[in-house]
Amino acid sequence: GQQVMQIPQYQHVQEGEDFTTYCNSSTTLSNIQWYKQRPGGHPVFLIQLVKSGEVKKQKRLTFQFGEAKKNSSLHITATQTTDVGTYFCAPAPKANSGGSNYKLTFGKGTLLTVNP
Amino acid sequence: DSGVTQTPKHLITATGQRVTLRCSPRSGDLSVYWYQQSLDQGLQFLIQYYNGEERAKGNILERFSAQQFPDLHSELNLSSLELGDSALYFCASSVAGTGRTDTQYFGPGTRLTVL
Numbered sequence: 748g749q750q751v752m753q754i755p756q757y758q759h760v761q762e763g764e765d766f767t768t769y770c771n772s773s774t775t776l777s778n779i780q781w782y783k784q785r786p787g788g789h790p791v792f793l794i795q796l797v798k799s800g801e802v803k804k805q806k807r808l809t810f811q812f813g814e815a816k817k818n819s820s821l822h823i824t825a826t827q828t829t830d831v832g833t834y835f836c837a838p839a840p841k842a843n844s845g846g847s848n849y850k851l852t853f854g855k856g857t858l859l860t861v862n863p
Numbered sequence: 864d865s866g867v868t869q870t871p872k873h874l875i876t877a878t879g880q881r882v883t884l885r886c887s888p889r890s891g892d893l894s895v896y897w898y899q900q901s902l903d904q905g906l907q908f909l910i911q912y913y914n915g916e917e918r919a920k921g922n923i924l925e926r927f928s929a930q931q932f933p934d935l936h937s938e939l940n941l942s943s944l945e946l947g948d949s950a951l952y953f954c955a956s957s958v959a960g961t962g963r964t965d966t967q968y969f970g971p972g973t974r975l976t977v978l
Contacts, residue, residue, distance in 0.1 A: 778964055789865070789953060789969040790906065835906060839964065851967070853898075855905035 753854030761862050766823045768857035770836030779819045780837040826861050833858045867970035875976045881942040884973045888956030895937040901950040913960035944977045
């Protein structure tokens, strides 16, 4: 079955430093979603990537989908204390890879803490 | 506020007991998803319902069951509870039934503590 690895598990940065989390899949993906969960909160949808090599930006956040559609990254430029939380990738395998057409699998997440 | 409501917020019970968690999806959403979140296992997909019917199943134990009612609210029933069932249980909803591509809107969660 599909193996999803998200690294690093934890990242502590000084405010103003950059941050990157990576999501790697053992199988080719149909698409990938990213969610953010603030401490004590619930996951909130950030973005979905579908095309090979796709890059999308949301203010200081840059999301990339690998050319082979097996990995993705989320990069935050000049982190702020409001960026604190756990960032989850949710990759969806291609339908013919044996994965469910409906099930979304979440990575274990990267917990980001920011020192002000 | 995502528009998804979950009750209760907290639940404390004893081993061997049975509890029911309730979820009301956003207005207009037909799909409901249940997730279990514990410290060491991350966010685990349990089950999905679409318009009253089971659509996808994840790592849901036989002691757990769920259903979606005609008004689209959903209940997750957990029975013969064990200490290891202590976790945060999230419900999410989406417009359509394709969980792989739909945006999922999460509720605030129910924190279950089994003593």
